[in-house]
Amino acid sequence: MAIPWSPATRTAAAPGSSSGWYPVAHSAEVSTTPVQVGAGGRAYVVVRLTADGEVTAVSARCPHRLVPLVAAGVVDGHLQCPYHGWRFNAEGRCVEIPSLGPDGTPPPRADLTVPWAVEERDGWVWLAPERTATLRPPRSGGSRPAPDPEPVPDPAPPSGPVFGNLDPSLTRAWHPVALADELVDGGYVQARLLGRTWTVHRRDGELDADPPAWGVQERYGVVWLAPDEPQGPVLAVPEAEDPRFAAAWLPPARSAAPAGPLADTLLDVAHVPFVHAGTTGTSAEEVPAHVVTPEAGGFRSVQEHWSDRGAGRRRATSVYRVPFQLLRRLEEPATGTVRTVLFLLQPEDRDSTRIYTCVLLCAGDAGAVPGDVLAVAVTHQEELLAEDLALHARMDSQGLPLLLRDELHVPADRLGVALRRALADFAAAGATADLPDRASA
Ligand code: FES
Ligand SMILES: [Fe+2]
Known part of the structure; x- marks a missing residue:
């Protein structure tokens, strides 16, 4: 009898544990183009570092600037981040940081984390994020229905504060809101700034903003708006x-x-x-x-x-x-x-x-x-x-x-x-x- 198989029934793992085997992708889908997958609530990319090679699985973000490695490429048998070209081997080791020069040694923190094991079986790629009691993934071929891969979780966000476009401190700065050419005399522009819409008028050569702003000025061919008293001037x-x-x-x-x-x-x-x-x-x-x-x-x-x-x-x-x-x-x-x-x-x-x-x-x-x-x-x-x-x-x-x-x-x-x-x-x-x-x- 075919047994319905799902990640929820995959092993007798303890609640909250990510031990056990997770089916993450069809083997045929994994090539030298990385695929983002989830296993045990963690995000990985799976990729082949040579066209017919084994499947490699590594954590889904580059540790340098947190770029999703699903955007990475394979170059000379390594996974290469698209931003600064850091290269990683099949064990997740960072083997090259180009900006350090040919003699530079990547620091250990540059390494990616890897799951405990990656296996291909019966046309599926399986990951075991942590040490697990069974050395091989379960069989899923024959008459047994193919298991559903886990939903792909977001790669872990930064743990500390992140400075976004709506940070409250941004009201206290000069911001560009238009090129001066976009604002003819007697006309207006509507500009989005910090999640609000501001209308800036030019009347008889004078600028004003609605809602009122601490300041509006034109400099270097740009219209600038400061919602509140700025912490600093416009760049010279x-x-x-x-x-x-x-x-x-x-x-x-x-x-x-x-x-x-x-x-x-x-x-x-x-x-x-x-x-x-x-x-x-x-x-x-x-x-x-x-x-x-x-x-x-x-x-x-x-x-x-x-x-x-x-x-x-x-x-x-x-x-x-x-x-x-x-x-x-x-x-x-x-x-x-x-x-x-x-x-x-x-x-x-x-x-x-x-x-x-x-x-x-x-x-x-x-x-x-x-x-x-x-x-x-x-x-x-x-x-x-x-x-x-x-x-x-x-x-x-x-x-x-x-x-x-x-x-x-x-x-x-x-x-x-x-x-x-x-x-x-x-x-x-x-x-x-x-x-x-x-x-x-
Ligand atoms: S973000 Fe990956 S190399 Fe810089
Ligand atoms: Fe650039």
Whole structure:
């Protein structure tokens, strides 16, 4: 007689225990493309690290920035995270962190957790998350109906606070709400900000907001709104007031990702060879540890290096201001050429962020920047942004984890660590501030 089989009747495991065997997928469904599965209430991905190889099962998130590894790929017999290219073997060991350079040794915390056992039997992949009394999974072939896999649980969320787009502290900041060109005189724009709709009018050159805001201003071709008294000023962009620079805004983009993780990517260097392989190439290099200098409302990091393209010394500067204003400046001091990209993020709703990007170019000794050069730079920046947003579409993030031990930080992550600290301080200051009444309106 066929015995109905379900995970609920799989073994005589104690209540709350995850010991025993769990059927998680048809063997034929598991290839070199990872599949997310659940076993014993835990999330794993199952994958073959070679086309006809055995099935490997590892925990479902990368420990670095908690990227779901269902988005990972298989490269040279290893599972490779799509964000920074960390590689894991069949035992879950992290065997390579590209930003550490060829001699870098991944720390033990970089390893993924693996179930006690993985087996294929009768066309099914089975996992035993913990040591179990039976060394092999039960038979499920013959006349016995195939068991139902467990529902796939969400991978474990961070244990500490996560800075999302509706954090209450965000009322105390300047936020971009429109490009100035979107707001003609006598007209208005409706903007989502922090889960509310604001109408910003321009009347006789003056800006005002409905509902009333602590401030509305126009600067650098952007309309800014501060719901309550901001904790800090708008980021200074000297290039925007320098006549030697030509500047152009990209059309504003939108992402379902929260602004914190987006800012993290925009400050990050180590993702470039992996996320931007299609636009900038794939040569992964060791990322030197950045020196980060704290500044009021944020930080700055300056790196100098010699270009291998004959451009001499190059200087890269990153500047960040809370909550979501940042720029990256690349200079060649010998020629005076500068390329700056300014990013401003508008936290619209819990799952919506509007992204403003401005490219500012100076040709230095070569004189004025030709229009076609600026157009090419804008198109290139649009391609880069699209790649970053495609990554975030797969990241499934609720916000930026503020507890540093919820993620794993390596020397290339100094800017990311500084970002988390700055936002933690910002959130704490906002939480203790005596806000005016309209903060809760
Ligand atoms: S390598 Fe996985 S998130 Fe960085
Ligand atoms: Fe990027």
